[in-house]
Structures are given as structure tokens and as C-alpha cells.
Amino acid sequence: MEVDYYKILGLHRDATSDQIRRAYRSKAKLYHPDINNTPNAKLLFQLVNEAYQILTNPDKRKWYDFKLKYPSTTGARQPDRHRTSTYASYYKAYTYQQQQKQEEKESANYKKTLLDNILFYFLVFAGAMAIIFSALDMISEKVNMKTASGLVFGVWFLLLMFWGWNLLSKK
Numbered sequence: 001m002e003v004d005y006y007k008i009l010g011l012h013r014d015a016t017s018d019q020i021r022r023a024y025r026s027k028a029k030l031y032h033p034d035i036n037n038t039p040n041a042k043l044l045f046q047l048v049n050e051a052y053q054i055l056t057n058p059d060k061r062k063w064y065d066f067k068l069k070y071p072s073t074t075g076a077r078q079p080d081r082h083r084t085s086t087y088a089s090y091y092k093a094y095t096y097q098q099q100q101k102q103e104e105k106e107s108a109n110y111k112k113t114l115l116d117n118i119l120f121y122f123l124v125f126a127g128a129m130a131i132i133f134s135a136l137d138m139i140s141e142k143v144n145m146k147t148a149s150g151l152v153f154g155v156w157f158l159l160l161m162f163w164g165w166n167l168l169s170k171k
Contacts, residue, residue, distance in 0.1 A: 003091050005051035005064065013065065017056060024052040031097075040093035047090035116168075123161055130154030 006013050009023040030036065031044040054060045134150035 003047070003051075004068075005054055008047055008051045008091075008094060009055070011055075013068070015055075020052065020055050024048065024056075028052075038097065040097055043090050043093040044097055047094055050090075120161065120165055124158065127154050127158040127161060130157065 006015070009015075009020065009027060011019060011023050015023070027048040028045065031041050031048055033041045033045055035041075036044075054064050130150060131154035134148075134154055138148070138151065
């Protein structure tokens, strides 16, 4: 068997009819050709619809589960080549769509991490400059409240930056 309807809907084989219905609705909204403009949307929607039709009918689901459990006993005759190729194209389109989603998610995560790192190092540089300029003012002038507050601000700013970065990196 080339197509795993449970995998298409993202379910375990012991899923209830309510879980199947919820999974179908979420996948149908995702792959409906009126909403999804990708070239494979129609094939994916048909595959999700077929999975729903099989898994919600108790008799068809029982037979499908039997075929999954004992594939050699149910394959007495050769499958129809056209139907098999259609299933294969549906499944190929589905896996291609899933790979694209995963790549987009990884790309977005990489961009977010890169932006976070750039912003963090810029702010650390700004805090270090505040400390350095406050220390230079303290050396060149008499210590007053303005120069001391700049130094205290820079130190607290850096401490808060590193503390926040440490919290974010633990997630």
C-alpha cells in the first residue's frame, strides 16, 4: 500500500472519529484550491478528502486497517496502474508540500535568529560604549552625578542584556 491515510491527516491509527473530523477540517482548510494557490493544492485536497471518506466509514476503515496490517493477504490481484499512479502522484504532492513548509519554517527561524543576534550584539556594543565614555568622563573630569549615572546605566544595561539573552537561549 502506497498511501497512508493516517499519515496524510497526521493521525495515529487509533484515532477517534472526532479526531479524524478535526484533522480533516484543518487539512481541508489548508489545501482547499480556492485558498491554496500552489499547483499541487487540488491533488492534495483530493487526497485529504479521500482519506477522510475512508477513515470515517467504519466498514471501509476496518478493511483499510486490515490491509495495512496484512498487506500480503489483500494483494491477490494486480492493482490498477492508473489508480496506483494517481495515488503516487497525490502522495508525492503531499510530501513535496510538507517539505516546502518545513524549509520555509527553517528559513524563517534562521532569519529570526540572525536578526536577534545582530540586535543583541549592537545593544551590547551600545552598552559597552556607555560604560567606556562614562569612565573617560570620570577620568577627565571631577566625578559628578551625571558621569556616575552613565556608568551605572551602562553596567545595568549590559547585565540586563546578558540576563535576557540567557533566558531566551534556554528556550
